Amino acid sequence: MTAPTVEAGDRGAASGAHHPLPARDHALNLLREMLRIRRFEERCVELYSAEKIRGFLHLYIGEEAVGVGVMQALEPEDAVVATYREHGQALARGMSARSIMAEMFGRVEGCSRGRGGSMHLFDAELRFYGGNAIVGGGIPLAVGLALADRMQGRSQVTACFFGDGAVAEGVFHESMNLAALWKVPVLFCCENNLYAMGTALHRHQAQTDLALKAASYGMAAYAVDGMDVLAVEEASRAAVLAVREGHGPVFLELQTYRFRAHSMYDPDLYRTREEIDQWKERDPISMLAIRMEAEGALEAGQMEQLEEEVTAEVDDAIAFAEAGTLEPVEELTRFVHSEEAAS
Amino acid sequence: MTEAVETRTTTYREAMREAIREALQRDERVFLMGEDVGRYGGTFGVSRGLLEEFGEERIRDTPLSEGGFVGAGIGAAIGGMRPIVEVMTVNFSLLALDQIMNNAATLLHMSGGQINVPLVIRMTTGGGRQLAAQHSHSLEGWYAHIPGIRVLAPATLEDARGMLGPALEDPDPVIIFEHGSLYNMESELDGDAPPVDLTSAGVRREGDDITLVTYGGTLPTTLAAADELAGSGIAAEVIDLRSLRPLDTETILASVRKTRRAVVIDEGWRTGSISAEISARIVEGAFFELDAPIARVCSAEVPMPYAKHMEDAALPQVADVVAAAREVVGSRP
Numbered sequence: 161m162t163a164p165t166v167e168a169g170d171r172g173a174a175s176g177a178h179h180p181l182p183a184r185d186h187a188l189n190l191l192r193e194m195l196r197i198r199r200f201e202e203r204c205v206e207l208y209s210a211e212k213i214r215g216f217l218h219l220y221i222g223e224e225a226v227g228v229g230v231m232q233a234l235e236p237e238d239a240v241v242a243t244y245r246e247h248g249q250a251l252a253r254g255m256s257a258r259s260i261m262a263e264m265f266g267r268v269e270g271c272s273r274g275r276g277g278s279m280h281l282f283d284a285e286l287r288f289y290g291g292n293a294i295v296g297g298g299i300p301l302a303v304g305l306a307l308a309d310r311m312q313g314r315s316q317v318t319a320c321f322f323g324d325g326a327v328a329e330g331v332f333h334e335s336m337n338l339a340a341l342w343k344v345p346v347l348f349c350c351e352n353n354l355y356a357m358g359t360a361l362h363r364h365q366a367q368t369d370l371a372l373k374a375a376s377y378g379m380a381a382y383a384v385d386g387m388d389v390l391a392v393e394e395a396s397r398a399a400v401l402a403v404r405e406g407h408g409p410v411f412l413e414l415q416t417y418r419f420r421a422h423s424m425y426d427p428d429l430y431r432t433r434e435e436i437d438q439w440k441e442r443d444p445i446s447m448l449a450i451r452m453e454a455e456g457a458l459e460a461g462q463m464e465q466l467e468e469e470v471t472a473e474v475d476d477a478i479a480f481a482e483a484g485t486l487e488p489v490e491e492l493t494r495f496v497h498s499e500e501a502a503s
Numbered sequence: 504m505t506e507a508v509e510t511r512t513t514t515y516r517e518a519m520r521e522a523i524r525e526a527l528q529r530d531e532r533v534f535l536m537g538e539d540v541g542r543y544g545g546t547f548g549v550s551r552g553l554l555e556e557f558g559e560e561r562i563r564d565t566p567l568s569e570g571g572f573v574g575a576g577i578g579a580a581i582g583g584m585r586p587i588v589e590v591m592t593v594n595f596s597l598l599a600l601d602q603i604m605n606n607a608a609t610l611l612h613m614s615g616g617q618i619n620v621p622l623v624i625r626m627t628t629g630g631g632r633q634l635a636a637q638h639s640h641s642l643e644g645w646y647a648h649i650p651g652i653r654v655l656a657p658a659t660l661e662d663a664r665g666m667l668g669p670a671l672e673d674p675d676p677v678i679i680f681e682h683g684s685l686y687n688m689e690s691e692l693d694g695d696a697p698p699v700d701l702t703s704a705g706v707r708r709e710g711d712d713i714t715l716v717t718y719g720g721t722l723p724t725t726l727a728a729a730d731e732l733a734g735s736g737i738a739a740e741v742i743d744l745r746s747l748r749p750l751d752t753e754t755i756l757a758s759v760r761k762t763r764r765a766v767v768i769d770e771g772w773r774t775g776s777i778s779a780e781i782s783a784r785i786v787e788g789a790f791f792e793l794d795a796p797i798a799r800v801c802s803a804e805v806p807m808p809y810a811k812h813m814e815d816a817a818l819p820q821v822a823d824v825v826a827a828a829r830e831v832v833g834s835r836p
Contacts, residue, residue, distance in 0.1 A: 187550060263633075273615030283616035289581065295603045300571045301606060304578020304586075311534070311560065312583055331601070334571030341566065495616040496650045498674035 179390035183456045190232070190389050191452065192225040192466050194445045197248040199470045200257055202266065204278075204479065205245070208424050212481075215266045215277045216293075221247035222419035225444035226351050228253045230319055230414075233347075233400040237287070239309075239318040240358030241302040244279035244293040245351075245418075246464040249321055255283050257477035259306065261451025267484030274487055275495065295356075296322060299348075303335050308346035317403045319347045321327065325356030328364055336377040336411075343408035347399050348374065349385065349399075353418045362389075374411035386416030387442045507651060508564035510692035516686040517627075518660045518696070519549050520544055522667035527557050530585055533671060533753075536563035536572060537589030541780065546591050547627060547686055550605040555775065577676075578605050580622040585671050590626040593680065595640045608651030609677040619674045623667065628819055629682040629720040629770055636806035639814070641770035643680045643719065644777035647747035653677040654748040658685065658722035660692045662745060665699035673701070678716040682720030682770075704751035706758065710738035713828050718744035721819050725768050728824035736833055747777055755781065756788045763794040766827045768819050773801035798827040 179191050181187055197273060201221050204324060207213045220227065227248035232416050234240070234253075242249040250260055263270025264278050272291070281289040289305065292298035302320030309316040326332050327350065339346050350370055354361050375382040380402065384395040399410040417439040421428040452458035513521075518751050526533045535550060539566040552563040563677030565572040568782065569590060576588035596603070603624070610618045630639035631639045648653045653673060663681070670677040707731050717725040722743050729739040740758050740789045744750065765785055771777035778799045785797055803817040 199773070218619060220710035241578075262528040271615070272613060272617070275615045276613045280613045282617050285615070289578075290610070290614065292606070297574070297601060297605055300574020300602065301581070303571070304575035304580070305582040306578075308577060308579040308582025308584045311579070312532075331568075331570040334568035336570060337566055338571045338575060424622070424685065495612040495614075498611065498619045499616070500674055 173392050179332065179388065179394055181390070181451060181455050181457055185453055187457050187464070188466075190228055190393070191445065191448050191458075191502060192470070193228040194253050194389065194448070195217040195466055195470050196257070196473065197224045197227065197251050198445060199252060199467075200474050200477070201247060203474050205424075207264075207342040207478070213278065214266075215279070216244065216276050217264075217424045218245040218422065220245055222418045222439065222443070223351060223353060223386065224248055225389035225392050226349070226386045226414045227414050229323075229389045230347070230349050230396045232393045233396035234317065234319055237314070237316050239287040239289060239302075239305050239316060239375040240321070241289045241298040241305065241318060242321045243295075243298065243323060244291070245323070246281055246291055246321070247278070250281045250283070250288060252284055253288050255288060256282065258480040259283075259480040261477040262484045265484060266486070267481055268487040269480070269484040276411045282393070296326040296331045298322065299326065299332055299335040302346050303339045303344055304347045306339070310344055315345075315398050315404055317345045317347055317482055319349055321349045321351060323356065324350065324354065324361050324370060325364070326350075328356065329372055336374055336379070339409040340378045343406070344411040345403045345406070347396070347403050348409060348411040350374075350413045350417055352413050353416050355418075355422070355430070357422045358426065359428070371411060371413040374413070379409045379411055380407070381411035383415060386388060387444045387447065388415035389448055389461070435467070506796045510687055510691045511694065513660065513692050513797050514686065515660055515663045515681075515688045516547065516549055518664035518798070519666065519667070519681065520551070520553070521696075522664050523550065523552060524556070525746060526587070526667055526671055527553070527561060528550045530671070532583065532585040533587065534561040534563060534584065535587045535589060536565050536576065537590050538565055538567055539719065540564060540589050545589070547683065550589070551688075553759045554700035559686040568600055569595050569598035570622045573791070574602040574606065576622050576624070577610075578619050580620045581610070581618055585621055585623075585666070587623045587625060590624060592638055592658060593628040594625050594637055594640055596624075596626050596642075602783060603646075603652070603676070603678075604649055611675065611740050612651060614805045620676050621671070621674050622676045624676070625679045625681060627683045629684060630700065630802070630807050630814060631684045631720070633809055633811055633814060634807075635809040641720070641802065643747055644769070644771040644780075645774075646678055647750075647777050649748075651675065652682070652748065653701065653744055653746065656680045656682070656744065658682070658745070660688070660690050661687050663695065664692060664696040664698055666701060668698045669701050674695075677701075680719060684720050688723070701752060702746055704750060704754040705745055706740060706754070707743045708739065708741040710737045710740040712762055713744060713764040713766065713768050713832055714740045714755070715768060715828065716742045716744065716755055718747060719770065719771050721768045724819060724821055725824055727821045728828065731821065731825050732828055737828065739828060750784065752784050754790060755785065756774035759785055759789045760792050763792055765793075766798045766800060766831055767826065768800045768824055770802050770819060773799060778800060795831045798831050800824050800827050
């Protein structure tokens, strides 16, 4: 993976049939992780309607295979930079449903003390650096995090998530160039869900082959079926290995689709029902479940059991958030500067 | 018995270079990056010789990608380094404003206190060199509007030499504005130049009749005006803000309470400027002690013209400061 190449082999593949199913426990774990995100977010929609969650809420439903697949390739010391559509990455990276739900409820028990909300989930201990709501704004941050790791002689990798919309931003191109020029250990994960908010890829890009764009900066770039968690995991493992070995950044274009609107404000007038239904036929959760059943990796009743576990976790998170406390208003101006400096 | 401290004549540019060199020597985590800081030696010559001394890992030339390398500086700061990012001029920093405002200044608060950004950004600012409308503006006041960053304007060799060290020890982002007209300024500097505090304003000249508040590139202008005023019997006190955020309101108010008159000199445009903020603070804190309305000397509200006579007319000049001060003093109750 040292030479800049583009492989389009997985593009548009109908299923992950050529990716062998991993060990049963691992496959089950992939299924559970994707289901956690799906059910967590479905409840978020209800809570939004009930006005428990406010502000912007961007759902990852349909894209779960991307976040879950990439996270399999990361070690605990690796860093993650994500976007405003990051509930999935946060959950898959190990942040608790409780801390995320409490954050969305604006409670001080939330991962960002209620200062960030849905779009700004942070966990310094897990090296989860947001939660960035400026499109493309997190990309140079990831380059810098990776530069710091390299300059300090550490072998960590920074995984940087962004969407196809970010590819139109100047800072995307600046960061691709900088990362390749300095050969810093970043895994660029472009979640191509085909729409920059409501503008289709072909309406905002003259060149819609996003891996090709990245390859032009002198880095290895691959297009991957982002609806197939096994394909995502396999590509991510290979890419992370190359990045960790010091071959410089790798770019993955993860071709996916969001089943829900851009945000809770979006009437979703720019896509056809047929298009959405077509993509739903490739639902990453049911594709994996069906495959596991067919290959005897999912026993009768196991899916129901998973559903029960996940429901219990989400119920618990909601109860935790409901019981959470509001930060005293007297603390409003905290965290503008570090408290060690202010004292 | 105290040992005599060796002093020598040096320039603002060299003082800044020494400060960077010392920071690089003292802390392995410190590195300098920016456009042409390495092989070229810095657009204004500040980093000349540092590449040879510290190597290209730590004196890091960047592409012309202000958003990219300022953002990378923020990431590197979060990742445990102590970057000094040089942006060639404040005008180019607008290409990085998103990173400065939406990330550097915001991450700590947005993350509930988890992610601090120990980053220093240095940039030149200001006019007076016939560089026209895209290289001459003084936008420090804009940056001073943003909560979450510290904004410094060293106007003396002591501050050029002494502010960087404490700025690098700050756990949060600091922007240092170096006015282009100051680089060749020469004066004596102590050999052991101590670090300076980053929060208080300095009284550069004492006087009882009027307070002249300024910072950065207009400090020499204001001191020259104070000299001229002294010739006609007006004793002006000159306050050098040093820090535009936070503002040392107390030092300003203490002086105004003594002199009962104030002129604010600011190379930024008047409307919505730091001079407006200072005027407001004086009115809020010392309204009943004022004997005359506050006056301001600012840049004309035009994009900076190239022709010298026009640029001179646009920028605060000694004569403008003297005239404003005379008028304020003249309006005795």
